[in-house]
Amino acid sequence: MSSMQPDPWATLARLYGLQNQPARTLVLLAFIGVSFTLLPLSAAAGDGDNDSTLSALTGSLATDNLSTAALELSGAVIGSIVIENGNVFNTDIAAENKVLYRTANAIHKRTRQQVIEQQLLFHSGEPYSGRLLEESERILRSDPYLQEARIQPVRNSDGEVDVVVTTRDAWTLRPSVAFGRSGGENSGGIGFDELNLFGTGIRVGLKYRSDVDRDSLSFQFLDNNLGSSWTQLQATHANNSDGFRRGLRVEQPFHALDSRRAYGLTLRQNERIDSLYDRGLTQRQYQGRSTEFDLYTGWSKGVADGWARRYLVGVAGDEHQFAGIADEPGQSPLVPDNRRFVYPYVGIEFVQDKFEKARNLEQINRTEDRNLGTTFSARVGFASEGFGSDRDALLVRTAIGRGFGNTSSRSLMLEAGVDGRWESAGLRNLTANFSARYFRRHSEGSLFYASLSGRIGQNVDLDNLIPLGGDTGLRGYPLRYQMGKSRALLTIEQRYFTDWYPFRLFHVGAAVFADIGRSWGNNPVAGANPGLLRDVGFGLRLGSTRAAQGRVVHIDLAYPLDGDNSISNVQFLVGTKRSF
Structure with missing residues (x-):
């Protein structure tokens, strides 16, 4: 920022005698906290469009409002299963009975009934289970080609419970001319992405993208239910201006809490x-090539006392090779060390069944x-030169998460993990990650959100240095403004x-925000931190309720309060993200 412009924070500091950096930061935090708490809470919630249109699909099918516990206690079994899948727009309501919306419905190929049916965890003639209905709802809502899903029981007089499955399609054909801006850099692309090919749930895409790192032409294929099974098949291929990217995955995951087998x-x-x-400026470059594989199988006894416990064994390989690039005459290249690990491993996973439904937290009216x-989850593997590794090493990866509170008022989501390896020379590439997200709901239309995340690194591989800037949460600064072995962001x-x-077509929201962060640790090309x-x-x-995947468009203006004179006074950011 220009030194000729007045610094409002310096003015406040002189008025209140807070010239030192820690005191100014504390005042900033206190000011933001008090301001956000006292902000008016008059914003209204969404109009419940998804609820009303889903209800319209059920027609005369009405539940008898019996509780899950009563149905299970009575020994009821599932009778008929009725699937009602609505098109993208509900032309039964006047607001959507327009030429544009009717045309979109006519073009769109609706999801086939068997695609929805094969994802249900219950079948006719089986004992009624409210838990299986709820989990089936979650599975359907995770499909990018569905806007919403609801499963309701309907009591009949023969001791059976008929079930109606109500869904609404999303618009899945995405011919795109994309543009984004963050950290002072533009990105763009052109292509198409179909997430529900001919209503089968299969995804195909062909895209060209250009950003600060590279130009890329990529193709993707994904079928999450190969041949009406739970087996997933994914293939990707990209030709890039600086290399290539290829991938193939065949996997049957633990698709439900009660799943007994998995492989991949x-x-x-x-x-x-x-x-x-x-x-934000490139100091050194290097060419990298990586080859990875992972083959595993897993088993579980299913859900017991609200927990799913899973066990895995497998073998994995991870090879990275690097070559230096001298950008200037006489400049010595800076290159990460080559490494190759091939190792068997064992793992465990514990998942507690404590799900809640919410709206207006990370999405808008979804x-x-x-x-x-x-x-x-935890995974431990041992790499040995006898298996083809270039050194002996113990590789460890762990992760834990826990939620507190409830989504209707306030909640706290905690996550942490450790990843690293133990070699003859000691700990290498050791990283500890943490995240805390706090939600406090003032009303259906107003929410206070705070997030603290970070990573602590020790003896981190040079290619695993972590950036911090406009593209990684510090919105007022250029891309990768700081880089180091550790970072923290509030x-x-x-x-x-x-x-x-x-x-x-989309619901509108708004945000007022503040970001505080830094990175640290040895960056061999960095000046003074x-x-x-x-x-x-x-x-x-802008949250689309019609488009697939529920992406949220961000249009932000961010003002940096620190940094050097090379930084613009304001950063304009446009991008699409998975959450608010």
Whole structure:
């Protein structure tokens, strides 16, 4: 920022005698916290469009409001299963009975009934289970080609419970001319992506993308229910300006809490040029090539006392090779060390069944499924020169998550993990990751959100240095403004969810935010670390209820409060993300 412009924070500091950096930061946090708490809470919730249109699909099928416990206690069994799948727009309501919406429905190929039916965890003649109905709902809602899903029991007089499965399709054909901007850099692309080919649930895509790193032409194929099974097949291929990317995955995961078996094979190859950054500028580059594979099988006894416990064995390989690139005459290349690991491993997973449904947390007017229970996973492998590794090493990966509170008022989501290896020379590439996300609902249209995340690294591989900047949460700064072995980021937002629904295509939200973060640790190409960085800003959020995957468009203005004079006074960011 220009030194000729007045610094409002310096003015406040002089007025209140807070010239030192820690005191100024504390005042900033206190000001934001008090302001967000006292902000007006008059924003309205969404108009419940998905609820009303789904209800319209059920027609005369009405539940008798018997509780799950009563149905299970009575020994009821499932009778008929009725599937009602609505098109993208509900032309039964006047607001959507328009030429444009009718045309879109006519073009769209609706999801086939058997695609929905094969994902249900219950069948006619089986004992009624409310848990299986709820989990089937979650599975259907996770499909990118569905806007919403609801499963309701309907009591009849023969001791059976008929079930109606109600879904609504999303618009899945996405011919795209994309543009994005973050951290002062533009990105764009053109292509198409069909997430529900001829209503089969199969995804195919062909895209060209250009960004600050590379130009890429990529193809993707994905079938999550190969041959009406739970087996997934995914293939990707990309020709890039600096190399290539290939991948193949065949897997039957633990698709449900009560799943008993899983297996999978994943193959990946990647060649590209990576960079080391300082203050958003490339300082060194190197060519990297990686080859990875993972073959595993797993088993479980299913759900017991609200927990699913799973066990895995497998063998994995991970090889990385690097070559230096001298950008300037006489400049010595800086290259990560080559490494190759081939190892058998064992693993465990624990998942607690404590799911809740929510709206207006991370999405706008869409049902969100969140697990407030505990999840834990651990994997340990031993790489040996006898297996083809270039050294002996013990490789460890763990992760744990836990939710607290409830989605209707306030909740806290905690996650942590450790990843690293033990070699003859000691710990290498050891990273500890953590994340805490806090949600406090003032009303259906107003939410306070705070997030603290970070990574602590020790003896981190040079190619695993972590960036911090406009593309990684510090919105007021250029891309990769800082880079180091560790980082921490605090984000505070006041979120608003309005009832504005332009053209019945997307819901509008807004946010006022502040980010505070820094990275640290040895970056061999960095100058003096600028220390703690802060920004404030505001923006619009456009959440599509019609398009697949429920992406949210972000349009933000962010103002940096620290950094050097090379940084623009304001950063304009446009992008599409998975959440608010």
